[in-house]
Amino acid sequence: MQATQDIRKPVKERGVSGRTFRAAAWLGWQIESNWADPLIFFIYSVIKPLSGAAILVVMYSVITNGNFDDPMFAYIYLGNAFYIYVAAVLTGVSWTVIDDREIYRMLKYIYIAPVHVPVYLLGRGFAKFAFGSLAVFITIAAGVYFLDVPLDLSLVNWPLFAVSLTLGIVMLAMMGLVLGSVMLLIVNNANFMGEAVAGALYLFSGAVFPLSILPAWLQPVGYIIPISYWLELLRRSVVGQVAESFPTFSQFSDMQLLGILAGLTALFTVLGFVVFRYCDHQAREKGYLDRYSNF
């Protein structure tokens, strides 16, 4: 009994969070990449996102006869490129629960190790963030060089871009922590959850079409999704003239949008740890930590 109580105590040792994060990120990197040699892994990492982008390019090109100068193209292309982060970070953090509980069956050993579990989950997500960054960069570069996406590096608002990107990644990681925490309590279909959430956000966040295209009764959903504000800020910072063509968030200034994003990031940070604490307790009570279902 005493042993159980000791395990349940949060690890207070100094520096343990940093060590946990680094080790988890390295582990995540190895899991993601060491199944193939670097060249095959590089090809694997870029083919998937480039194919996703190419589907949109062909769809757009067929209908508009290749009019890539229209702001709509840049809107779709860049929104899709930055959305790679959502799939990578949000589902990356939450998928770790499936990876460790169901596939590698190591979650119980992680729990008895001197680590801080939420930080461990975030560290594993960091590896996906790194791979996601590579995919985002290559997708955008391909768009600029081959499809004339109007991205001029001298016109980019770098401070706004850096702050928006950082806040957004933290927010996505915390949303991933919330999702991963909930997945601790789901035994049968947890593997669908990440995809379902990412798919729903793709549809409602205005990633690849302006929110005004959604039916009027669905548009409010887009306005309550934090990712909508994040993508708008990224577009404004990278291709300001394109963002101006779509009046969805024109009533907000850059600073107001940043304020909203910062507030939502803070909210999800608190929520992430609170929800983790609750779900972690429930999962221990119900014995879900070492339960697996061959997903």
Add this chain to the structure above:
Amino acid sequence: MALTDRVPKNSGWRLFLQTVVGRAYPRIIGLLRELSWFFFEVFLPVLSVAAYVFIYRAIGAPDVYIGFVVMGGAMTAFWLNILWSMSSQMYWEKQTGNLALYIMAPNSLMAILLGMAFGGLFSTGLRALVITLVGTLLFDVSFEVSNYLLLFAVFMLTMVALYGLGMMTASLFLLLNREAWHYANLAQEPVYLASGFYFPIKSLDFWIAAGASFIPLTLGMDAMRQLSFSGGTELGFLPVQTELAILAGLCVVFLIGARWLLGYMERLAVREGRLTESRR
């Protein structure tokens, strides 16, 4: 029962059929036992379909493209079934320890794959039907089928060729380990692109489309779109009759290829001791 009594056992074609039914059974009954899987496997493609429909609306595409997207979204269910429940199935079976039992049992591995194919075809067909119905209702798609018999023939030939391809690739996965998951994952978006799941395949360069035609869904979907939508013929890649003939050829090639490759890969996997290894 006395010890000397023997349980009657099938052999030959009866055992083959029994194996097919036995392996198809869990695929079909699983659909009824875990309804939440059915929900997610319908819900996720519908989300993708909705996103692509709204993109087409945002760029002012004609209505026929909305129908194309709904049909493509429904057909993703078959491709995902081929990838995750046919091709990589041998990998999963290896992980769970069933593969060695399949090899040890006195049945044909080909019959097991056929059982998977029949079971998968039934359960995936049901999912695709629901996706089509939901997509049609949500986005007001109107079908104008010009020839039901031909449409049915195209669909069936596409499925036979597709599941033949799945059986063939399943034997390749016999040799794979951790990388199996990644290869299956890799074969999603690129195939959606090359096979024209969300746009007419005619939009691609002729030789790219021709190259992608070895995936039966490429020509199958193109022919079904030509037969199902008003204006579909103008957007078709090849005449329907030609596509039908190519699909029939693919059926033969893939089924014979699956039988040959399965035998070869099984011998190779036995020789190299890969049937029971489990590296995650």
